[in-house]
Amino acid sequence: MKSKGEEFLPIVGLHQATCCSETKYVGRDDLLLMILDKGSIISGCLTKSSAPSAPVMWCRKNFKSTLKPREPIVILVNAGNANAFTGKEGDIACQKKATSLSNLFNCNNSNIFFASTGVIGETLHAQAIINKLPILKKSLVNNNFSSAAAAILTTDTKTKICSKQFIIDNNVVTISGFAKGSGMIFPNMATMLAFVFTDYSIDKKTLNQLTKKAVDNSFNKISVDGDTSTSDSVFVSSTRKVKVKKTSNSFKDIFYQNLLAVMVNLAKSIVLDGEGSKKFIEIEVKKVKDKKSAREIAFSIANSLLVKTAMAGSDPNWGRIVMAIGKTQKIFNMEKLKIFVQSQLLTKNGRVVKNINEENLKKELEKKYIKIIVDLDSGKQSFTAWTSDLTEQYIKINADYRS
């Protein structure tokens, strides 16, 4: 039905408010409060980093405990300070904010979720944030996606929003989400945050399952610089306002396909807005024995500085792609390997194809979208990774521009 990139379709039962916390940024909102009506559910995926931020540890605990169904769900997000590697003080900051939110919204700690993005290792001014909560509560409105998406940004150059609307059993169901980007974030580190909402009356168990699957097939396919944040978090919530009484696998599938589409759109937007990035590169590794190898090879190519700089220079340097495959130490038959760049077959029978029109290919590589296909012809598994090119601008952002 409807599909809007960079616009949003509202979700009944979701309330949002933003303001400037006055702890870091000047002249922009950097604090976002979101309230979901009682009866809502929430699911999520958090960074696998073994040095997670205080809010990630808080949410990890809450995702394991049981929601109070008669209480609202509260999500508080701030940009500018990641509250990561802040020791016990970081946990205390979460606890303080939770106590205040719990009083304001009559809910248990288990219904409160946090996300923070920005500088690592600096004390979060919890009290300054707490002081803003009553104002935020007063300014809550039903859906304020544009302001919400803007309030969570750090070095991103634009907001990332995506909505889908579709029919399940004669009911109009909506999924709307927004995200902020990866790539190194001034002044400290990469963080990917995404918040996705729906009104579909899905059960908690199914939402957990579909969230994990959709994250694996969207956000877990992207890499800007191969680094993993201490704060990466994806939250998927449902207000369950659109009651679909029947359940069926086909309904589940329709919902999943749309959830996936929203997440893929957001994931690609993050790559496209990667620091210093000029190009979007899709790397499809196919006909591999096992999925794990396909994934490893795809990310070996996606994270290779040599491949990424070649793409920045519009250089069809397939030798670097062979190197990146070889460096995984996965055994494969070089004779069977086929590499395609922008649909042009480059290798066959263990060597380069003769008579490639390099001039044409260079022109094709000047485009914004680049597609690399690696065909190992040795199995049935495949994996696609999305990345950006590596430009001098990335180095400038990350080396020279820190105050």
Add this chain to the structure above:
Amino acid sequence: MKSKGEEFLPIVGLHQATCCSETKYVGRDDLLLMILDKGSIISGCLTKSSAPSAPVMWCRKNFKSTLKPREPIVILVNAGNANAFTGKEGDIACQKKATSLSNLFNCNNSNIFFASTGVIGETLHAQAIINKLPILKKSLVNNNFSSAAAAILTTDTKTKICSKQFIIDNNVVTISGFAKGSGMIFPNMATMLAFVFTDYSIDKKTLNQLTKKAVDNSFNKISVDGDTSTSDSVFVSSTRKVKVKKTSNSFKDIFYQNLLAVMVNLAKSIVLDGEGSKKFIEIEVKKVKDKKSAREIAFSIANSLLVKTAMAGSDPNWGRIVMAIGKTQKIFNMEKLKIFVQSQLLTKNGRVVKNINEENLKKELEKKYIKIIVDLDSGKQSFTAWTSDLTEQYIKINADYRS
């Protein structure tokens, strides 16, 4: 005893000659022939890439077969063409060169070794090289390290040579070696080659064992861009001219320490000459439960774009170091973690140390040599990695300067 960086001490029984192959470079030698007198032995470590070059596959076979002790050992090296991913033609090129060398020097194929570095996927002009062999044979001289070290370079900015001389049981023993660099090599890929020679009458089994150990503790500790070449090769040979009749563990140890010192010197020279690199960074990860984790954490830091760009910008950005540790997903106690940069303790009790003089630290980071220590306080194992910073110059070399 004597120790010469960038100078060489001769090895009796080693003969070298260089010339221009006229297949790639103009006005410089790019072909190197080395002959070791009969009775010599050779050992080596080759790239673990699963897309190895034809010469690597040739040598892999020869290292497994038995040397003919009554015949010389022949090593032929060319720069400019890696003879990698060249299909059957690449193997045939090796075979042809071997046939010609075998006739010229009256030796079996099993005594012939190749190394090639340069562009990937282009046909090696074997005949052009073969045509030069008689001239090379005529111009062989006992030790010509400077010319040899220069002939194997590609985008390196200088030769890398190191020699050590020491006493074993009243005999003067010499180890001399040279190497060429990593970092992406115009126009196709990074390749690390190293050739080390000694005159010590070591046995083959011990040489194999010590070579592997020394490579693990030198060349396997470096990373310029995290990429692995299809051609990386380290050869260690002995002419066995200095006869030490007794064998003892202490002799073995003296020899090993000197072999290691030569290899460490060459490995560090490669990092120092890394493309676009301005700084040498040593990352020591200590007090870790197991060696594998220590190694993984050290290389996660060494290969992190965010850490490498921070170092380029003289930015004591310890948050990025925490991120790089966390991204390995190795469980550790953040409360116990200590990070030192240029001897300054930066983290304690799970958070940043208060009152760090950032200005002083920034000045310390402007130095050419940077030392990062990560202390996990959770075991007895350690690992040290060596890397370079990541500058805009690297991107320029690898993206913009390809013709």
